[in-house]
Amino acid sequence: MTHTEVFLIALLIIFAVPWFVWRVFRTDYWAPLVVVQIIGGILLGPGVLGAVFPDYYAFVFRPEVIASLNGIAWWAVMMFVWVAGIELDIGQAWKHRRETGITAGLALGTPLLFGAVAALFILRTPGWIGAAGAHWQVVAGIGMACAVTALPILVLFMEKLAILREPIGQRILRYASLDDIAIWGVLALILVDWERIGRQAMFLLGFAVAAWLIRRLMARLDAPDRWAVGLVWLIACGFAGDWSGLHFMVGAFLSGAVLDAKWFGHEPMDRFRNIVLMTVMPVFFLSTGLRTQWDVGGAAVFAVAGVLLVASVAGKLAGVGLAGRILGWQRGEARLIGWLLQTKALIMIIFVNILLDKAIITNEAFTALLLMAVASTMLSIPMATPLLKRLGAAVGREA
Template identity: 70%
Template structure:
């Protein structure tokens, strides 16, 4: 008598593929310099999705990734990425940003505004060439601003991992870059809230902001009175509540997740435990998010135009970020070569840009074709970071000790 494969078994087969395939590629081909494991996982999700293996072997895709399995994977992915974004919010050091607000504001502002303008110009070119980029709910200004901001994003959590790899995270240079990226992170979610503003539900959104401010004040009073173990449990409850409230208000659960972390104080948590928690999430559950991202990637929409758009966006993103940081360096009189290192470090986009683009896709602002082009741009810019920064750091060994 034949055995009928259950949904549970299919789910575990999918999990086996998710974890085994990228790891084996990363380990066997020793890709760490050009493509750290997180990048291999993102690319692996794309390859395992319907656009590559799904198109080549439709039977495999239909058998393993049934709607029930995909829905279960999405549930894991939602919670995983909410925790990861929450950590990014917790890691923001707003006090240090305020102490160095002049230098930080100039650098972060130019590092964000210039690639945003370059990306917005690229989006305008894309829209002028024809349809296929704007989603059913996306107005022209939303698409242009959304794609422009996607080109300006820096992924703070992945940046932290890369700077750990480069051994500069705890050094003054690393802390400087974190300050710049932290300010940009706030701006990213602020712009996203503007893009997603639902005028029909503005009352809900206003109520959310007022209620969140009150709840955040209460949380900041409560947390210091708790022992650290209880702080972790309360924080996760707070994360779920903030994500639910933000989604109900018509913003997005990711906006709530980031805000939930941003109002937390990193001093409330042991740094070693927070690092371990972040690394565990990245290793144990984030690969599921990367796969679920790949499952949304449709190469059939847009055809070759997707690759052309991705190249245009990559140029806008990289050149915009480097130009902006070099202008900041001129204003602040940095040493020669300093702006190049900081500019390339801030190219790290993969995770947050994918989250950002996922939200735009979910809300119908962009299409699958635009999402795929942004995804390729994010992977490309992230893969460039380590190879471009590592030799520059070796040539300027003393730069990492400069505090700004």
């Protein structure tokens, strides 16, 4: 078979299998399509499909096919992170700064602390620190992975629960938005390369000037031109971020964060995000699954994933619960918000992909974190739904 034919077979598997499982088995309550696609990527990776059917795996996912898929995956995740950056609403966070600051700070800081403590325990055994990783980078990276909330997936979940446009939904978006900024800030700190510190300083200074210019330009453009210019801006920032030694996804996020959602419109942004999720992000999930490995032993990877899941869930619930006590929330409100903020899936996977790219963590640590992210995300809807029904009027009020 030609390279094109094998590539199309790989695409057929990537798109058809997860959708078929999601649709036929009606997994939406426990595992929305995006979660099924992530799990599908793991099952299609070398640790499962490659171990059970090595010849078939080697035939379909040959190096040249993987190289082609990786190119699509890079572009997919750049667009997705760009949209996540645009969706940040700093103005609303500032308007409600006390409530947002307390909640977002505790919702991020507490699971980060729990995750870092878990990482210190895990790192007492070998196999988790990458070739270029320092001990503090791995501890900070795992801690932050336990604290992450995936803003785009949170939006999808709240749409499903019909609370996205309700006051409580908008509050939760503010908390997640502020935490998104912190996540990328911590990532930039972890990735500081002292050999490239000059390049990174140049990138940040140049980005500040370019962001001021692009904002002035975008305000003067018509809507169709904003999309074209915005994507060019995305590519340029991704290249500059990678050149500086940070990562192209750091540049992609920053390129979106300095743009205003009102320039694009919420409905067009929702459609664009959904198109990206449907058409190209499944390739990213597959490329993520191809990175999963179990060389330290499957039992050890699952055990570490379990420890991290406990740290993540307990830390998030404890942090939001403390915020609820400080701010005087209604009984059950903090638990609802805490469970919805458990949605880690995409942003956490993007985050740990970067750590893996930079050899800060090993494939085995990546696999454990990936399993934790999937489990955490799958808990959100089932745990939040009964709480939402009991809360009633609290959904319609501001904090």
